[in-house]
Amino acid sequence: MNKNVTKGIVLGLIFLSGNLFSQTTEVTPEKAPEATKSPQTSFHFILNAVGSNFNYGKSNRAMADYRKSVSGVQVGGSFQAGITPRLSFVSEVYFVIKGGKLKSNNPLTTEEQTTRLYTIESPVLARIHLGKFHVNAGPSIAYNLAGRLKRDESVEKLSFSNSNGGFKRLDAVVQVGVGYTFRIKQKQYVVDVRYSYGLTNISYDKEIYNRYLTLSLYGLKPWKRNPLGRN
Numbered sequence: 001m002n003k004n005v006t007k008g009i010v011l012g013l014i015f016l017s018g019n020l021f022s023q024t025t026e027v028t029p030e031k032a033p034e035a036t037k038s039p040q041t042s043f044h045f046i047l048n049a050v051g052s053n054f055n056y057g058k059s060n061r062a063m064a065d066y067r068k069s070v071s072g073v074q075v076g077g078s079f080q081a082g083i084t085p086r087l088s089f090v091s092e093v094y095f096v097i098k099g100g101k102l103k104s105n106n107p108l109t110t111e112e113q114t115t116r117l118y119t120i121e122s123p124v125l126a127r128i129h130l131g132k133f134h135v136n137a138g139p140s141i142a143y144n145l146a147g148r149l150k151r152d153e154s155v156e157k158l159s160f161s162n163s164n165g166g167f168k169r170l171d172a173v174v175q176v177g178v179g180y181t182f183r184i185k186q187k188q189y190v191v192d193v194r195y196s197y198g199l200t201n202i203s204y205d206k207e208i209y210n211r212y213l214t215l216s217l218y219g220l221k222p223w224k225r226n227p228l229g230r231n
Contacts, residue, residue: 040222041082046094048074048216054100054115055198057207059108066106070114072097074214080127082222090125090136098212099147108206114150115158117167117202117210119143123175132181140173140196142210166204173198173210181220188220 050072056063076094083089099116102109123140147158147167159166177194198210 040088040220041080042220042222043077043079044218044220046074046076046078046092046216046218048214050074050096050098050212050214052098052100052210052212055209055211056108057201057209059207062107063102066103066108068101068103070099070101070116072099072116072212074216078218086129088127088129090127090138091122092125093120093122095119096121096142096212098210100208111151115147116150117147117158118145119171120145121173123173125175134179134181135177136179136192136194137174137176140175142171142173142198144169144171144202162204164205167208168200168202168204171198171200171202171210173200177214188222190216190218190220192216192218 051069052072053067053069056067060067074094074096076092078090078092078094081089081091096119097116098119099114101114102112104110104112119142121140121142123138125136125138127134127136144160144167147160149156149158160169174197175194176197177192179190179192181188181190183189192215194214194216196210196212196214200209202208202210
């Protein structure tokens, strides 16, 4: 009886291992195309919503209850250069409206005010593709074209001279973000969320750093031929 049981167990294990082996050989060909998938190069126009605020450096904690974000837009173009199936580089140029708002009785200005900056910005990002997801990060350079300051009922242009209340033109930024690619019927779409962290104090007489969050949704149309790709 024990021999029969032992035989049954051995035969069962042989059958199970053979079954698993056959399943493995069936799955392997399906995964092969994924490894040889071509990198994607594409271009799309940018029209995004932006939520921005200022960071006030050493005074930021004291300003926490008085700071408010302002809404803006981002308009321009984005080019993704596919290098390998896992890696691409993204270069963008866009116009963006950003800034920050302070409530009344704040420790810095006492009065309520809203600052808006009109900026040209150009990031260069490395993008890592993980299936349908991606992560990207890289430096960006921004140039403040103009700006406005609203106090109560009055609106005035910002000064970009080295003076009291003056702002600086150039801003160095680091951007980090995540995204997800999905399909609706035969078309591809991408959702991308990105955070921009200003490194430069853009004020001559205070500590002010740009911070803003971008949410984008766009259609993806990869080029049929990719001159930059390396499979």
